[in-house]
Amino acid sequence: MTPPLVSKVFRILWGLRIMPKWKIFLWKLWHNSLATTANLAARGISISDDCPSRALESETCQHLFRLCPLATVAWRISQLGIISNSVSYVSFQDWLIAWILYFYNLDGYSGERLPKFLATLWTIWQCRNNLVFNNINPDGNILHTMLQQVMQQHVTFLARPFTCSKPLAEGPGPPGFLIAHFGSSFSGVPQLHIQVDGSWTNNSPLAGIAWVAQTVHNQTQEGQGICIHADSALLAEAMACLDALVWAHGQAYQRVAVHTDSEVVVQSLRNPRTQPIAITWTLSDIRSIGQQFHWCRIMKVNRSHVQLAHDLAIRARRGQLSLVPL
Structure with a gap:
């Protein structure tokens, strides 16, 4: 993936009106910095790198967000037409950027599909964490409810007044500050x-x-x-x-x-x-x-x-x- 294309994608994401926590999540997802078991094991943590949802498979981002049964069900529920486990030889970063550009080229900043794509990624991560930390095994109903809740959070965020973010203080501040x-x-x-x-x-x-x-x-x-x-x-x-x-x-x-x-x-x-x-x-x-x-x-x-x-x-x-x- 060429650096100019990566820069374009992050300009798109940074320009979207989405919750800041989504942007941080995507930044970490792109840089492979999420606390998946594979990443923790690679950092020297004494832990199995098996997927919590499907043992014997290493929990890489490629597996968790594309190939894991948790992911395939989530993408089917999203109704975005994404068959995540097809063309599995494509790297996760290339797959991620291809879909972001696809939805942006179709809808621009005002469409619903790109936010829903990002919401589905976030839902997969949240459901995975519920399994790891709360022992809640996500089925189709839980995934569907979670995705609806996440999209409602996005709608609520959009409904907030878009105020000018000019700092309240224009002076130099107290001496030395x-x-x-x-x-x-x-x-x-x-x-x-x-x-x-x-x-x-x-x-x-x-x-x-x-x-x-x-x-x-x-x-x-x-x-x-x-x-x-x-x-x-x-x-x-x-x-x-x-x-x-x-x-x-x-x-x-x-x-x-x-x-x-x-x-x-x-x-x-x-x-x-x-x-x-x-x-x-x-x-x-x-x-x-x-x-x-x-x-x-x-x-x-x-x-x-x-x-x-x-x-x-x-x-x-x-x-x-x-x-x-x-």
Whole structure:
């Protein structure tokens, strides 16, 4: 798959009005960073790589999303005309991109088939996790209900007013601070502090992104680091910020403070006219999800203030971390 074609596909996905968690999921799916048993085993985790739904088959993305009985039933229920286990010699990435381009070329941004295709992928992943973590074996009825619920979530997301994601604060902020502020309120204090960082070198296409969150109430910490493909350190930094916000939003936090050592990311969030083209779509998603919080402040800090996330990102880039499920 040629890099220009891959870039085109991600421009399409980043331009779609779909939930940010879907975009993060697709990013991880494309980069083979989901916590499938095959990926966990490849990372040195002492675990069988067998598919939870069909033993003796390795749970690769190709198997889970195309060849597994769970997948074939899900695609039949989707009514998209996809026979996922045909032409099994085609790689999963080529198969994924071919269908995304097919539906986009038919319908553009306004069609229903591309969101339903993405919703079916998400449904397969959620049903697989229900089997692994809750021992709920998904049959046709469960898959059908889950897909309906996922599509309803998408419809609800589309029904939200599309507000301008201009930061509330245009001034330089307090002395020594550079901030971009989003949300419905400028006043208040955060429930959560999140430090984010990316780790990238120009001699490898792999990057590590990481975040470490600490609650204000009881000082408990939680973090995540993953390995992705990235063209630049700047993209890795922006993706770390987006991944942290998606997690915080999913945990129902309403007031969050994000600390990054990237001045370019914060300046670009404050003033879209200055943003680098390479991270335009990622910054757009950060603004979009930032507006969904009551109070969301992204602040430029010194490297020492994101040291935990920095160390975690380096370990992720080097493949020293196990994968974490969405």
